[in-house]
Amino acid sequence: MGILIRIVVNAFAIWIVTLIPALEVTVVPFAPGEVWQVILTFLIVGAIFALVNLLIGTVLRVLTFPIYIITLGFFSLIVNGFLLWLTAWLTHWWNWGLRVDSFWWGVVAALVITIINWVAGIFLRPKHRRA
Known part of the structure; x- marks a missing residue:
């Protein structure tokens, strides 16, 4: 159940990021781009982002742990931006998916998503209650 909630929250967060006009992040929906295709596109992109974050993000965070310590956690912005950019790269092979114009816009978008x-x-x- 937790992964489904994570996918929906990621899809919602990516949708919010695409609404910010200053960020150069867009999602290209399935053709013909009706409401259900747009929702399905956001959910699939959210699922891909969750999988990339789970699989590759975990490895990156373990490998770059000393850099996290040195930068007091600010390096997580770079890692999250890279993961969002990687998600966009994975979905660019189709005619739909996430589009991030530059790596640094991906870092800002990843901050908003976080x-x-x-x-x-x-x-x-x-909520866990203690007795």
Whole structure:
């Protein structure tokens, strides 16, 4: 159940990022681009981003742990931007998917996605009560 929530939250966060006109991040939906195709495109891109984050992101975070320590965690912005850029690269082979114009716009978009995921995590995590 947790992975489905993560995919939906990622899709929502990517949708919010595409609404910000200053960021050069877009999603090209399936043809003909009706509402359900757009929603399905966001969900698939959210799933790909979740898988990239889970598989490659975990390895990158372990390998770059000393850099995280030295930069007090700011290197996570670069790693998250790279993962978003990698998601865009993986989906560019089709005529639909995520498009990020430059790596640095991907870093800014990843920061916005991280903030949205953090806020959603506050509300969607189960509350554990101590007796």
